[in-house]
Amino acid sequence: MEFHHISVMSDEVINGLRINPDGIYVDCTLGGAGHSSRIAKKLSARGILLGIDQDQEAVKAARERLAKYKCNIRIVHDNFKNLATIFKQEGITGIDGVLFDLGVSSPQIDNAERGFSYMHSAVLDMRMDTDAVLTAYDVVNNYSREHLTEIFKTYGEERWAKRIASFIEEKRKEAPIKTTDELVRLVCCAIPAAVRRKSQGHPAKRVFQAIRIEVNNELGILKDAFECAVDYLNPQGRIAIITFHSLEDRIAKTTLRFMARGCVCPPQLPVCICGHKKQIKLCGKAVKPSIEELENNPRARSAKLRIAEKL
Structure with missing residues:
Protein backbone atom coordinates (compact mmCIF):
# COMPACT_ATOMS: atom_id res chain seq x y z
CA MET A 1 0.00 0.00 0.00
CA GLU A 2 1.27 3.49 -0.83
CA PHE A 3 1.79 5.51 2.35
CA HIS A 4 0.25 8.85 1.35
CA HIS A 5 -0.60 11.30 4.10
CA ILE A 6 -1.55 14.98 3.94
CA SER A 7 0.52 16.81 6.55
CA VAL A 8 -1.45 19.20 8.73
CA MET A 9 -0.47 22.90 9.02
CA SER A 10 2.75 22.27 7.13
CA ASP A 11 3.48 25.96 6.48
CA GLU A 12 2.80 26.88 10.09
CA VAL A 13 5.11 24.12 11.34
CA ILE A 14 8.01 25.13 9.07
CA ASN A 15 7.62 28.81 9.88
CA GLY A 16 7.34 28.03 13.58
CA LEU A 17 10.47 25.88 13.69
CA ARG A 18 12.56 28.63 12.00
CA ILE A 19 14.87 26.17 10.25
CA ASN A 20 18.63 26.74 10.53
CA PRO A 21 20.12 25.19 7.34
CA ASP A 22 23.02 23.67 9.31
CA GLY A 23 20.92 22.60 12.28
CA ILE A 24 19.72 19.27 13.70
CA TYR A 25 15.99 18.59 13.50
CA VAL A 26 13.91 15.69 14.78
CA ASP A 27 10.54 14.48 13.48
CA CYS A 28 9.29 12.18 16.24
CA THR A 29 6.29 11.04 14.19
CA LEU A 30 7.78 10.61 10.73
CA GLY A 31 4.75 9.08 8.98
CA GLY A 32 4.93 9.56 5.23
CA ALA A 33 7.60 12.28 5.71
CA GLY A 34 5.36 15.17 4.69
CA HIS A 35 6.67 17.54 7.35
CA SER A 36 10.15 16.01 7.16
CA SER A 37 10.35 16.67 3.43
CA ARG A 38 9.70 20.34 4.05
CA ILE A 39 12.38 20.40 6.76
CA ALA A 40 14.92 18.46 4.66
CA LYS A 41 14.40 20.85 1.75
CA LYS A 42 15.63 23.72 3.92
CA LEU A 43 18.69 21.91 5.31
CA SER A 44 22.20 22.10 3.88
CA ALA A 45 24.58 19.18 3.45
CA ARG A 46 25.73 19.87 7.02
CA GLY A 47 22.20 19.73 8.39
CA ILE A 48 20.80 16.61 10.06
CA LEU A 49 17.23 15.30 9.97
CA LEU A 50 16.37 12.48 12.36
CA GLY A 51 13.04 10.80 11.67
CA ILE A 52 11.41 8.40 14.14
CA ASP A 53 8.37 6.19 13.64
CA GLN A 54 7.11 2.96 15.15
CA ASP A 55 5.20 2.02 11.97
CA GLN A 56 7.38 -0.04 9.63
CA GLU A 57 5.31 0.92 6.57
CA ALA A 58 5.86 4.60 7.40
CA VAL A 59 9.61 4.08 7.82
CA LYS A 60 9.85 2.38 4.44
CA ALA A 61 7.88 5.10 2.68
CA ALA A 62 9.87 7.86 4.38
CA ARG A 63 13.22 6.37 3.35
CA GLU A 64 12.15 6.48 -0.28
CA ARG A 65 10.68 9.97 -0.09
CA LEU A 66 13.64 11.55 1.71
CA ALA A 67 16.41 9.90 -0.33
CA LYS A 68 16.64 12.82 -2.78
CA TYR A 69 17.63 15.47 -0.21
CA LYS A 70 21.24 16.54 0.35
CA CYS A 71 21.17 16.77 4.14
CA ASN A 72 22.17 13.95 6.49
CA ILE A 73 19.03 11.80 6.79
CA ARG A 74 18.72 9.35 9.66
CA ILE A 75 15.62 7.22 10.08
CA VAL A 76 14.93 5.09 13.15
CA HIS A 77 12.20 2.48 13.59
CA ASP A 78 11.26 3.10 17.22
CA ASN A 79 8.79 4.81 19.53
CA PHE A 80 9.49 8.39 20.58
CA LYS A 81 9.04 7.30 24.19
CA ASN A 82 12.65 6.11 23.81
CA LEU A 83 13.87 9.53 22.67
CA ALA A 84 16.82 9.79 25.06
CA THR A 85 18.08 6.33 24.08
CA ILE A 86 17.71 7.15 20.38
CA PHE A 87 19.69 10.38 20.78
CA LYS A 88 22.44 8.50 22.61
CA GLN A 89 22.61 5.85 19.91
CA GLU A 90 22.79 8.53 17.21
CA GLY A 91 25.42 10.56 19.06
CA ILE A 92 23.15 13.60 19.35
CA THR A 93 23.70 15.89 22.34
CA GLY A 94 21.66 18.89 21.22
CA ILE A 95 18.98 19.68 18.65
CA ASP A 96 17.64 22.83 17.02
CA GLY A 97 14.05 21.76 16.52
CA VAL A 98 11.65 18.90 17.19
CA LEU A 99 8.18 18.04 15.90
CA PHE A 100 5.46 15.82 17.36
CA ASP A 101 2.52 15.23 14.99
CA LEU A 102 0.29 13.11 17.21
CA GLY A 103 -2.60 10.77 16.51
CA VAL A 104 -3.17 8.21 13.79
CA SER A 105 -2.17 8.92 10.19
CA SER A 106 -4.45 8.72 7.16
CA PRO A 107 -2.77 5.61 5.67
CA GLN A 108 -3.27 3.76 8.95
CA ILE A 109 -6.95 4.69 9.00
CA ASP A 110 -7.50 3.95 5.33
CA ASN A 111 -5.75 0.58 5.37
CA ALA A 112 -8.64 -1.66 6.45
CA GLU A 113 -6.29 -4.46 7.47
CA ARG A 114 -4.86 -2.38 10.31
CA GLY A 115 -8.20 -2.33 12.14
CA PHE A 116 -8.15 1.36 13.07
CA SER A 117 -11.33 2.35 11.29
CA TYR A 118 -14.94 1.84 12.26
CA MET A 119 -15.78 2.28 8.56
CA HIS A 120 -14.03 -0.89 7.37
CA SER A 121 -14.42 -4.53 8.36
CA ALA A 122 -11.15 -5.94 9.71
CA VAL A 123 -9.67 -7.92 12.56
CA LEU A 124 -9.36 -5.94 15.79
CA ASP A 125 -5.75 -4.82 15.74
CA MET A 126 -5.02 -1.04 15.94
CA ARG A 127 -1.28 -1.44 16.60
CA MET A 128 0.85 1.37 15.20
CA ASP A 129 3.87 -0.86 15.73
CA THR A 130 2.90 -4.22 14.26
CA ASP A 131 5.59 -5.90 16.39
CA ALA A 132 3.84 -4.82 19.59
CA VAL A 133 2.09 -7.47 21.68
CA LEU A 134 -1.13 -5.79 22.82
CA ASN A 217 -0.25 3.92 25.14
CA GLU A 218 -0.53 7.20 23.25
CA LEU A 219 -1.17 9.47 26.22
CA GLY A 220 1.05 7.78 28.78
CA ILE A 221 4.25 8.60 26.92
CA LEU A 222 3.58 12.22 25.99
CA LYS A 223 4.66 14.25 29.03
CA ASP A 224 8.03 12.51 29.43
CA ALA A 225 8.70 12.70 25.68
CA PHE A 226 7.94 16.45 25.55
CA GLU A 227 10.18 17.12 28.55
CA CYS A 228 13.00 15.01 27.10
CA ALA A 229 12.79 16.86 23.78
CA VAL A 230 12.99 20.24 25.51
CA ASP A 231 15.99 19.07 27.56
CA TYR A 232 17.87 18.36 24.32
CA LEU A 233 16.91 21.62 22.60
CA ASN A 234 19.74 24.09 22.07
CA PRO A 235 19.12 27.71 23.16
CA GLN A 236 16.51 29.25 20.81
CA GLY A 237 15.66 25.78 19.50
CA ARG A 238 11.95 25.13 19.11
CA ILE A 239 9.44 22.38 19.84
CA ALA A 240 6.25 22.06 17.74
CA ILE A 241 3.37 19.83 18.84
CA ILE A 242 0.29 19.03 16.75
CA THR A 243 -2.62 17.46 18.65
CA PHE A 244 -5.91 16.12 17.37
CA HIS A 245 -8.12 15.70 20.43
CA SER A 246 -8.62 17.37 23.79
CA LEU A 247 -6.77 14.74 25.83
CA GLU A 248 -3.55 15.10 23.82
CA ASP A 249 -3.85 18.87 23.76
CA ARG A 250 -4.42 19.09 27.51
CA ILE A 251 -1.15 17.22 28.15
CA ALA A 252 0.74 19.34 25.63
CA LYS A 253 -0.67 22.59 26.99
CA THR A 254 -0.08 21.68 30.65
CA THR A 255 3.47 20.38 30.07
CA LEU A 256 4.59 23.38 28.03
CA ARG A 257 3.03 25.84 30.45
CA PHE A 258 4.79 24.22 33.41
CA MET A 259 8.16 24.36 31.63
CA ALA A 260 7.48 28.02 30.78
CA ARG A 261 7.05 28.87 34.48
CA GLY A 262 9.69 29.78 36.99
CA CYS A 263 9.17 29.16 40.69
CA VAL A 264 6.16 26.96 41.50
CA CYS A 265 6.30 27.37 45.29
CA PRO A 266 3.13 28.39 47.16
CA PRO A 267 2.88 32.21 47.13
CA GLN A 268 2.95 32.43 50.93
CA LEU A 269 6.54 31.14 51.11
CA PRO A 270 9.04 33.99 51.62
CA VAL A 271 11.77 32.34 49.50
CA CYS A 272 11.83 29.79 46.69
CA ILE A 273 12.56 26.24 47.78
CA CYS A 274 11.39 24.37 44.66
CA GLY A 275 14.34 25.26 42.46
CA HIS A 276 12.17 25.09 39.35
CA LYS A 277 13.66 27.09 36.49
CA LYS A 278 11.93 28.50 33.44
CA GLN A 279 13.10 26.47 30.42
CA ILE A 280 11.04 27.75 27.50
CA LYS A 281 8.88 30.59 26.32
CA LEU A 282 5.56 29.94 24.60
CA CYS A 283 5.33 31.24 21.04
CA GLY A 284 1.79 32.56 21.09
CA LYS A 285 -1.44 30.63 21.49
CA ALA A 286 -2.42 27.36 19.85
CA VAL A 287 -2.85 27.65 16.07
CA LYS A 288 -5.67 25.98 14.15
CA PRO A 289 -5.83 25.08 10.44
CA SER A 290 -6.96 27.76 8.01
CA ILE A 291 -10.32 27.62 6.29
CA GLU A 292 -8.54 26.86 3.01
CA GLU A 293 -6.70 23.89 4.54
CA LEU A 294 -9.90 22.49 6.03
CA GLU A 295 -11.54 22.61 2.61
CA ASN A 296 -8.73 20.45 1.22
CA ASN A 297 -8.29 18.22 4.25
CA PRO A 298 -11.37 17.87 6.50
CA ARG A 299 -9.48 15.48 8.79
CA ALA A 300 -7.48 18.46 10.02
CA ARG A 301 -10.50 20.11 11.64
CA SER A 302 -9.61 19.15 15.23
CA ALA A 303 -5.87 19.87 14.94
CA LYS A 304 -4.02 22.39 17.13
CA LEU A 305 -0.40 23.45 16.84
CA ARG A 306 1.59 24.63 19.86
CA ILE A 307 5.14 26.00 19.60
CA ALA A 308 7.65 26.92 22.30
CA GLU A 309 11.26 28.12 22.26
CA LYS A 310 14.13 27.04 24.52
CA LEU A 311 15.60 29.87 26.57
Whole structure:
Protein backbone atom coordinates (compact mmCIF):
# COMPACT_ATOMS: atom_id res chain seq x y z
CA MET A 1 0.00 0.00 0.00
CA GLU A 2 1.27 3.49 -0.83
CA PHE A 3 1.79 5.51 2.35
CA HIS A 4 0.25 8.85 1.35
CA HIS A 5 -0.60 11.30 4.10
CA ILE A 6 -1.55 14.98 3.94
CA SER A 7 0.52 16.81 6.55
CA VAL A 8 -1.45 19.20 8.73
CA MET A 9 -0.47 22.90 9.02
CA SER A 10 2.75 22.27 7.13
CA ASP A 11 3.48 25.96 6.48
CA GLU A 12 2.80 26.88 10.09
CA VAL A 13 5.11 24.12 11.34
CA ILE A 14 8.01 25.13 9.07
CA ASN A 15 7.62 28.81 9.88
CA GLY A 16 7.34 28.03 13.58
CA LEU A 17 10.47 25.88 13.69
CA ARG A 18 12.56 28.63 12.00
CA ILE A 19 14.87 26.17 10.25
CA ASN A 20 18.63 26.74 10.53
CA PRO A 21 20.12 25.19 7.34
CA ASP A 22 23.02 23.67 9.31
CA GLY A 23 20.92 22.60 12.28
CA ILE A 24 19.72 19.27 13.70
CA TYR A 25 15.99 18.59 13.50
CA VAL A 26 13.91 15.69 14.78
CA ASP A 27 10.54 14.48 13.48
CA CYS A 28 9.29 12.18 16.24
CA THR A 29 6.29 11.04 14.19
CA LEU A 30 7.78 10.61 10.73
CA GLY A 31 4.75 9.08 8.98
CA GLY A 32 4.93 9.56 5.23
CA ALA A 33 7.60 12.28 5.71
CA GLY A 34 5.36 15.17 4.69
CA HIS A 35 6.67 17.54 7.35
CA SER A 36 10.15 16.01 7.16
CA SER A 37 10.35 16.67 3.43
CA ARG A 38 9.70 20.34 4.05
CA ILE A 39 12.38 20.40 6.76
CA ALA A 40 14.92 18.46 4.66
CA LYS A 41 14.40 20.85 1.75
CA LYS A 42 15.63 23.72 3.92
CA LEU A 43 18.69 21.91 5.31
CA SER A 44 22.20 22.10 3.88
CA ALA A 45 24.58 19.18 3.45
CA ARG A 46 25.73 19.87 7.02
CA GLY A 47 22.20 19.73 8.39
CA ILE A 48 20.80 16.61 10.06
CA LEU A 49 17.23 15.30 9.97
CA LEU A 50 16.37 12.48 12.36
CA GLY A 51 13.04 10.80 11.67
CA ILE A 52 11.41 8.40 14.14
CA ASP A 53 8.37 6.19 13.64
CA GLN A 54 7.11 2.96 15.15
CA ASP A 55 5.20 2.02 11.97
CA GLN A 56 7.38 -0.04 9.63
CA GLU A 57 5.31 0.92 6.57
CA ALA A 58 5.86 4.60 7.40
CA VAL A 59 9.61 4.08 7.82
CA LYS A 60 9.85 2.38 4.44
CA ALA A 61 7.88 5.10 2.68
CA ALA A 62 9.87 7.86 4.38
CA ARG A 63 13.22 6.37 3.35
CA GLU A 64 12.15 6.48 -0.28
CA ARG A 65 10.68 9.97 -0.09
CA LEU A 66 13.64 11.55 1.71
CA ALA A 67 16.41 9.90 -0.33
CA LYS A 68 16.64 12.82 -2.78
CA TYR A 69 17.63 15.47 -0.21
CA LYS A 70 21.24 16.54 0.35
CA CYS A 71 21.17 16.77 4.14
CA ASN A 72 22.17 13.95 6.49
CA ILE A 73 19.03 11.80 6.79
CA ARG A 74 18.72 9.35 9.66
CA ILE A 75 15.62 7.22 10.08
CA VAL A 76 14.93 5.09 13.15
CA HIS A 77 12.20 2.48 13.59
CA ASP A 78 11.26 3.10 17.22
CA ASN A 79 8.79 4.81 19.53
CA PHE A 80 9.49 8.39 20.58
CA LYS A 81 9.04 7.30 24.19
CA ASN A 82 12.65 6.11 23.81
CA LEU A 83 13.87 9.53 22.67
CA ALA A 84 16.82 9.79 25.06
CA THR A 85 18.08 6.33 24.08
CA ILE A 86 17.71 7.15 20.38
CA PHE A 87 19.69 10.38 20.78
CA LYS A 88 22.44 8.50 22.61
CA GLN A 89 22.61 5.85 19.91
CA GLU A 90 22.79 8.53 17.21
CA GLY A 91 25.42 10.56 19.06
CA ILE A 92 23.15 13.60 19.35
CA THR A 93 23.70 15.89 22.34
CA GLY A 94 21.66 18.89 21.22
CA ILE A 95 18.98 19.68 18.65
CA ASP A 96 17.64 22.83 17.02
CA GLY A 97 14.05 21.76 16.52
CA VAL A 98 11.65 18.90 17.19
CA LEU A 99 8.18 18.04 15.90
CA PHE A 100 5.46 15.82 17.36
CA ASP A 101 2.52 15.23 14.99
CA LEU A 102 0.29 13.11 17.21
CA GLY A 103 -2.60 10.77 16.51
CA VAL A 104 -3.17 8.21 13.79
CA SER A 105 -2.17 8.92 10.19
CA SER A 106 -4.45 8.72 7.16
CA PRO A 107 -2.77 5.61 5.67
CA GLN A 108 -3.27 3.76 8.95
CA ILE A 109 -6.95 4.69 9.00
CA ASP A 110 -7.50 3.95 5.33
CA ASN A 111 -5.75 0.58 5.37
CA ALA A 112 -8.64 -1.66 6.45
CA GLU A 113 -6.29 -4.46 7.47
CA ARG A 114 -4.86 -2.38 10.31
CA GLY A 115 -8.20 -2.33 12.14
CA PHE A 116 -8.15 1.36 13.07
CA SER A 117 -11.33 2.35 11.29
CA TYR A 118 -14.94 1.84 12.26
CA MET A 119 -15.78 2.28 8.56
CA HIS A 120 -14.03 -0.89 7.37
CA SER A 121 -14.42 -4.53 8.36
CA ALA A 122 -11.15 -5.94 9.71
CA VAL A 123 -9.67 -7.92 12.56
CA LEU A 124 -9.36 -5.94 15.79
CA ASP A 125 -5.75 -4.82 15.74
CA MET A 126 -5.02 -1.04 15.94
CA ARG A 127 -1.28 -1.44 16.60
CA MET A 128 0.85 1.37 15.20
CA ASP A 129 3.87 -0.86 15.73
CA THR A 130 2.90 -4.22 14.26
CA ASP A 131 5.59 -5.90 16.39
CA ALA A 132 3.84 -4.82 19.59
CA VAL A 133 2.09 -7.47 21.68
CA LEU A 134 -1.13 -5.79 22.82
CA THR A 135 -3.93 -5.56 20.22
CA ALA A 136 -7.46 -4.21 20.16
CA TYR A 137 -8.66 -7.82 20.25
CA ASP A 138 -6.89 -8.29 23.60
CA VAL A 139 -8.43 -5.12 25.04
CA VAL A 140 -11.98 -5.89 23.90
CA ASN A 141 -11.95 -9.56 24.89
CA ASN A 142 -9.72 -9.66 27.97
CA TYR A 143 -10.19 -6.40 29.86
CA SER A 144 -12.78 -6.42 32.64
CA ARG A 145 -16.04 -4.53 32.28
CA GLU A 146 -14.78 -2.00 34.84
CA HIS A 147 -11.49 -1.51 32.99
CA LEU A 148 -13.26 -1.04 29.65
CA THR A 149 -15.63 1.46 31.23
CA GLU A 150 -12.71 3.49 32.56
CA ILE A 151 -10.93 3.46 29.18
CA PHE A 152 -14.04 4.54 27.27
CA LYS A 153 -14.68 7.34 29.78
CA THR A 154 -11.11 8.57 30.09
CA TYR A 155 -9.75 8.16 26.57
CA GLY A 156 -12.96 8.45 24.59
CA GLU A 157 -15.00 10.77 26.84
CA GLU A 158 -17.86 8.43 26.02
CA ARG A 159 -21.10 9.16 27.87
CA TRP A 160 -22.37 5.59 27.45
CA ALA A 161 -19.12 3.92 28.52
CA LYS A 162 -20.59 1.67 31.22
CA ARG A 163 -23.45 0.46 29.02
CA ILE A 164 -21.14 -0.25 26.07
CA ALA A 165 -18.74 -2.17 28.31
CA SER A 166 -21.64 -4.23 29.64
CA PHE A 167 -22.80 -5.10 26.12
CA ILE A 168 -19.25 -6.18 25.24
CA GLU A 169 -19.02 -8.32 28.38
CA GLU A 170 -22.27 -10.13 27.58
CA LYS A 171 -21.43 -10.68 23.91
CA ARG A 172 -17.99 -12.16 24.53
CA LYS A 173 -19.51 -14.78 26.86
CA GLU A 174 -20.97 -16.32 23.70
CA ALA A 175 -17.87 -15.97 21.52
CA PRO A 176 -14.84 -13.67 21.18
CA ILE A 177 -15.38 -10.35 19.41
CA LYS A 178 -12.97 -10.59 16.49
CA THR A 179 -13.73 -7.82 14.00
CA THR A 180 -14.28 -4.09 13.82
CA ASP A 181 -17.77 -4.44 12.39
CA GLU A 182 -18.78 -6.73 15.26
CA LEU A 183 -17.64 -4.07 17.70
CA VAL A 184 -19.42 -1.32 15.77
CA ARG A 185 -22.70 -3.25 15.92
CA LEU A 186 -22.32 -3.70 19.68
CA VAL A 187 -21.65 -0.02 20.25
CA CYS A 188 -24.64 0.96 18.12
CA CYS A 189 -26.86 -1.45 20.05
CA ALA A 190 -25.63 -0.11 23.39
CA ILE A 191 -26.29 3.55 22.58
CA PRO A 192 -30.01 4.36 22.58
CA ALA A 193 -31.47 4.98 19.11
CA ALA A 194 -32.73 8.45 20.05
CA VAL A 195 -29.23 9.45 21.13
CA ARG A 196 -27.67 8.07 17.94
CA ARG A 197 -30.11 10.06 15.80
CA LYS A 198 -29.26 13.33 17.53
CA SER A 199 -25.50 12.86 17.78
CA GLN A 200 -22.98 14.09 15.25
CA GLY A 201 -20.41 11.70 13.85
CA HIS A 202 -20.25 7.93 13.97
CA PRO A 203 -21.53 6.29 17.21
CA ALA A 204 -18.39 4.15 17.53
CA LYS A 205 -15.88 6.97 17.00
CA ARG A 206 -15.13 7.58 20.69
CA VAL A 207 -14.86 3.90 21.56
CA PHE A 208 -12.45 3.23 18.70
CA GLN A 209 -10.39 6.26 19.72
CA ALA A 210 -10.24 5.01 23.31
CA ILE A 211 -9.16 1.50 22.35
CA ARG A 212 -6.50 2.82 19.94
CA ILE A 213 -5.06 5.07 22.64
CA GLU A 214 -4.95 2.17 25.10
CA VAL A 215 -3.34 -0.25 22.63
CA ASN A 216 -0.57 2.21 21.74
CA ASN A 217 -0.25 3.92 25.14
CA GLU A 218 -0.53 7.20 23.25
CA LEU A 219 -1.17 9.47 26.22
CA GLY A 220 1.05 7.78 28.78
CA ILE A 221 4.25 8.60 26.92
CA LEU A 222 3.58 12.22 25.99
CA LYS A 223 4.66 14.25 29.03
CA ASP A 224 8.03 12.51 29.43
CA ALA A 225 8.70 12.70 25.68
CA PHE A 226 7.94 16.45 25.55
CA GLU A 227 10.18 17.12 28.55
CA CYS A 228 13.00 15.01 27.10
CA ALA A 229 12.79 16.86 23.78
CA VAL A 230 12.99 20.24 25.51
CA ASP A 231 15.99 19.07 27.56
CA TYR A 232 17.87 18.36 24.32
CA LEU A 233 16.91 21.62 22.60
CA ASN A 234 19.74 24.09 22.07
CA PRO A 235 19.12 27.71 23.16
CA GLN A 236 16.51 29.25 20.81
CA GLY A 237 15.66 25.78 19.50
CA ARG A 238 11.95 25.13 19.11
CA ILE A 239 9.44 22.38 19.84
CA ALA A 240 6.25 22.06 17.74
CA ILE A 241 3.37 19.83 18.84
CA ILE A 242 0.29 19.03 16.75
CA THR A 243 -2.62 17.46 18.65
CA PHE A 244 -5.91 16.12 17.37
CA HIS A 245 -8.12 15.70 20.43
CA SER A 246 -8.62 17.37 23.79
CA LEU A 247 -6.77 14.74 25.83
CA GLU A 248 -3.55 15.10 23.82
CA ASP A 249 -3.85 18.87 23.76
CA ARG A 250 -4.42 19.09 27.51
CA ILE A 251 -1.15 17.22 28.15
CA ALA A 252 0.74 19.34 25.63
CA LYS A 253 -0.67 22.59 26.99
CA THR A 254 -0.08 21.68 30.65
CA THR A 255 3.47 20.38 30.07
CA LEU A 256 4.59 23.38 28.03
CA ARG A 257 3.03 25.84 30.45
CA PHE A 258 4.79 24.22 33.41
CA MET A 259 8.16 24.36 31.63
CA ALA A 260 7.48 28.02 30.78
CA ARG A 261 7.05 28.87 34.48
CA GLY A 262 9.69 29.78 36.99
CA CYS A 263 9.17 29.16 40.69
CA VAL A 264 6.16 26.96 41.50
CA CYS A 265 6.30 27.37 45.29
CA PRO A 266 3.13 28.39 47.16
CA PRO A 267 2.88 32.21 47.13
CA GLN A 268 2.95 32.43 50.93
CA LEU A 269 6.54 31.14 51.11
CA PRO A 270 9.04 33.99 51.62
CA VAL A 271 11.77 32.34 49.50
CA CYS A 272 11.83 29.79 46.69
CA ILE A 273 12.56 26.24 47.78
CA CYS A 274 11.39 24.37 44.66
CA GLY A 275 14.34 25.26 42.46
CA HIS A 276 12.17 25.09 39.35
CA LYS A 277 13.66 27.09 36.49
CA LYS A 278 11.93 28.50 33.44
CA GLN A 279 13.10 26.47 30.42
CA ILE A 280 11.04 27.75 27.50
CA LYS A 281 8.88 30.59 26.32
CA LEU A 282 5.56 29.94 24.60
CA CYS A 283 5.33 31.24 21.04
CA GLY A 284 1.79 32.56 21.09
CA LYS A 285 -1.44 30.63 21.49
CA ALA A 286 -2.42 27.36 19.85
CA VAL A 287 -2.85 27.65 16.07
CA LYS A 288 -5.67 25.98 14.15
CA PRO A 289 -5.83 25.08 10.44
CA SER A 290 -6.96 27.76 8.01
CA ILE A 291 -10.32 27.62 6.29
CA GLU A 292 -8.54 26.86 3.01
CA GLU A 293 -6.70 23.89 4.54
CA LEU A 294 -9.90 22.49 6.03
CA GLU A 295 -11.54 22.61 2.61
CA ASN A 296 -8.73 20.45 1.22
CA ASN A 297 -8.29 18.22 4.25
CA PRO A 298 -11.37 17.87 6.50
CA ARG A 299 -9.48 15.48 8.79
CA ALA A 300 -7.48 18.46 10.02
CA ARG A 301 -10.50 20.11 11.64
CA SER A 302 -9.61 19.15 15.23
CA ALA A 303 -5.87 19.87 14.94
CA LYS A 304 -4.02 22.39 17.13
CA LEU A 305 -0.40 23.45 16.84
CA ARG A 306 1.59 24.63 19.86
CA ILE A 307 5.14 26.00 19.60
CA ALA A 308 7.65 26.92 22.30
CA GLU A 309 11.26 28.12 22.26
CA LYS A 310 14.13 27.04 24.52
CA LEU A 311 15.60 29.87 26.57
